[in-house]
Amino acid sequence: MAELTTLARPYARAAFEYARDNSALDAWAEQLTLLAAVSEHETLQKVFASPAHKAEQQVAVLVEVCQGLSEAVVNFLSVLAENKRLALLPEIADLFTTFKANFERSVEVEVISAFELEDETTRRLSEALGRKLERSVNVRSTTDSSLLGGVLIRAGDLVIDGSVRGRLNKLAAAMNL
Known part of the structure; x- marks a missing residue:
C-alpha cells in the first residue's frame, strides 16, 4: 500500500497544484473521487491491465463512463494512461483530498x-x-x-x-x- 501511495503522490501533487492555481479545487476533488470509485470496478481494472487496450482507449472508456469531466481532468487521465498509472486513481484521489484539506485547514x-x-x-x-x-x-x-x-x-x-x-x-x- 505504501508503494502505491509513493507512486501516486507526484500525480496527486501535480493535480492539486494545477487545481489550486486555477481555483478549481472542489471540481477536481469531485471528479477525482468519481474516477476513483469507477476505476475500482472489476471490469475497468481488467481494461487497465490489458495490453490489448491502448492508453487512448482506456481514457475514452473512463470519459464515456464519467461524463462531464473537464478538459484538464481528461488531459490528466491521458498522462496517467500513458504512464500506465490509471490503477492509482483511488490513491491519487485520497492524496488530493488530503492536500485540499490541509490547504483549506x-x-x-x-x-x-x-x-x-x-x-x-x-x-x-x-x-x-x-x-x-x-x-x-x-x-x-x-x-x-x-x-x-x-x-x-x-x-x-x-x-x-x-x-x-x-x-x-x-x-x-x-x-x-
Whole structure:
C-alpha cells in the first residue's frame, strides 16, 4: 500500500497544484473521487491491465463512463494512461483530498457513538475538536451499539477512544499482564 501511495503522490501533487492555481479545487476533488470509485470496478481494472487496450482507449472508456469531466481532468487521465498509472486513481484521489484539506485547514472527523447524538452535542464536539486541531471540522456521525457507551472519534490518523468497549479492552489487557 505504501508503494502505491509513493507512486501516486507526484500525480496527486501535480493535480492539486494545477487545481489550486486555477481555483478549481472542489471540481477536481469531485471528479477525482468519481474516477476513483469507477476505476475500482472489476471490469475497468481488467481494461487497465490489458495490453490489448491502448492508453487512448482506456481514457475514452473512463470519459464515456464519467461524463462531464473537464478538459484538464481528461488531459490528466491521458498522462496517467500513458504512464500506465490509471490503477492509482483511488490513491491519487485520497492524496488530493488530503492536500485540499490541509490547504483549506479543514479535517473530516468521524464520530461513532453507541447512541444517536443530539445536534447540540455534535456542535459542541465539533467546536472543541476545531480548537484542539486548529482546523475547521466537518463531523460525520454514525452509531455502533457494540461500543456500549461513549464515543470513538477518528480524525485522520488521530483516534480518540472514549467508548465503554475501549475502556473494557484496556482493562482486560491490563489484567492479563
